[in-house]
């Protein structure tokens with residue numbers, strides 16, 4: 001079949017913070033750049049980020065990037081690559097100040113500097129005391145960031161393809177990446193985007209879980225596309241559960257609430273975090289807080305008739321503080337929990353929030369995979385940044401506000417790498433293979449012709465329930481084993497999805513079926529990787545790997561200090577070493593230690 | 598030119614979960630019954646920024662445009 005073709009220097013899939021930051025780098029360097037996005041750029045999920053972006057500016061309390069690096073390595077439970085972490089923490093001030101110059105309306109201190117507030121897991125002097133490191137624009141940091149970046153891209157003539165969905169990655173016989181296929185929702189036409197460089201910035205996949213803080217758009221398309229094209233996904237067993245999702249709805253209550261003094265309480269009103277994290281208390285790292293909450297609930301100290309949640313209390317804060325610093329929180333609480341937090345505490349439970357794993361990259365944003373004995377061989381023409389990528393700076397657990405930073409730093413560095421690879425002549429427009437669009441066309445034809453098939457909604461629901469039950473906050477060997485078998489069954493069913501609406505234009509049923517294909521890849525990767533990792537580390541906590549003298553926190557460094565690589569074909573697993581050496585010679589590695597707060 | 602319902606359905610996908618939950622209820626309950634005139638109002642409303650839209654839906658900001666009032670009313674209905 002004849003498929004239309006468009007040619008660019010670079011194609012970027014995704015117009016959230018990472019995609020827009022990368023696009024800016026390319027467009028301002030004069031490269032002909034196309035950005036594909038399922039929704040209007042400023043409706044990307046980055047808009048949801050409320051809490052802030054981390055940078056050791058030291059405007060409110062003394063700070064420096066060494067402390068930030070330490071916190072990030074410790075937060076990652078030593079699974080983060082120290083070269084990438086050093087790179088990110090050192091670059092933080094530069095990218096945040098750059099954003100300020102792009103017109104980002106950060107909150108200000110009285111003397112006109114960027115206002116900074118404390119955030120979970122961020123500390124002064126290597127864990128001594130909480131530090132104010134989060135730069136925010138009220139509770140609309142992501143929104144403000146995305147708008148600043150979008151305006152800047154418009155100025156730089158970035159070409160946007162809005163309401164286009166990328167379907168599959170195009171690779172040639174050498175394994176090099178030559179672009180993507182995509183469908184235009186308005187016409188239903190498939191088109192090839194042929195490019196010298198392809199950057200994925202498609203965001204997260206939190207919709208694999210039943211209870212999630214993520215909007216419906218987070219379907220892991222980039223991960224699905226990479227996995228189908230034979231590229232492994234890294235560390236997908238690590239999912240962060242945000243401690244404070246509104247009970248029953250999933251909607252997130254930002255950690256900024258605890259930064260401003262919010263307190264978690266159990267049924268008897270006790271501030272229970274004092275027992276679990278005597279130093280940082282309610283501001284301990286997310287996984288620590290989530291597990292403490294689940295322990296309270298499991299041990300019968302939960303709130304409500306079913307003792308199935310805990311309470312987030314801000315009634316002791318002045319209404320002025322709440323209205324000024326945390327305005328959105330009040331409306332969310334009223335709408336989805338039915339309580340006014342000025343008067344009564346908010347019911348909350350840990351809720352799936354952020355994927356630490358993703359498409360493996362190095363700190364330059366180049367996608368890497370094992371080849372000829374090199375575990376990190378770059379795949380020519382392919383780059384990734386943002387939540388879909390795994391650099392890996394978040395390791396086994398991400399610190400709040402480090403994700404927006406990740407978007408800026410690695411969006412920019414992926415863009416810089418493309419420009420460098422361009423200038424050095426490493427990138428060329430390789431000829432498209434004759435079958436470049438075949439995989440996508442076959443997927444669409446299968447969906448079109450499916451008879452007596454499965455409902456997309458039902459299969460999706462089964463996937464979400466399976467993930468929630470078998471791969472939640474606490475993990476059990478028997479549940480994980482069962483989970484692997486069940487998710488494979490769900491995956492089989494997903495190959496027979498049927499849609500009743502066959503219309504060509506604006507067919508949302510088809511879009512959702514195609515998204516499910518991607519979610520399923522992520523779900524399999526998560527379950528299979530989680531079942532195999534027989535230790536507890538960061539967000540991955542197994543009941544059969546408890547805290548002992550030999551294995552503090554259940555972490556087994558002798559065997560498991562390594563990254564997981566999951567391949568879709570045959571659900572095969574491979575592993576690669578963690579980079580324990582920082583980028584610079586003169587920076588000391590942060591030595592393994594027990595993670596306590 | 599008549600408004601494509603599929604397009605509006607897609608554009609009810611918003612940037613954060615709060616609105617997705619509200620719109621999911623609306624799509625299930627109200628959307629198929631909307632007249633062409635109402636669809637045109639919805640189309641106009643959907644051009645709003647998400648935070649603006651959310652503020653009108655949760656009542657923290659008044660709905661500033663008469664044309665949007667009916668749709669905001671439907672979205673607010675529990």
Ligand SMILES: Cc1cc2nc3c(=O)[nH]c(=O)nc-3n(C[C@H](O)[C@H](O)[C@H](O)COP(=O)(O)OP(=O)(O)OC[C@H]3O[C@@H](n4cnc5c(N)ncnc54)[C@H](O)[C@@H]3O)c2cc1C
Pocket residue numbers: 013014015016017018019036037038039041044045046047048049050051052053054141142164165166167201202203204213214215221222252353354385386387388400401402403404405407
């Ligand atoms: C409620 C909430 C609050 C958060 N708060 C914070 C915070 O305060 N601080 C912080 O650091 N982090 C926060 N995070 C995490 C952070 O917001 C995300 O990790 C980050 O915004 C992801 O950005 P991104 O650019 O990678 O992807 P996104 O912003 O999700 O953008 C993805 C883009 O890819 C496009 N896309 C996806 N698939 C396709 C496809 N197939 N074809 C074409 N386009 C496609 C989408 O249209 C979109 O433009 C929060 C997350 C949530 C859910």
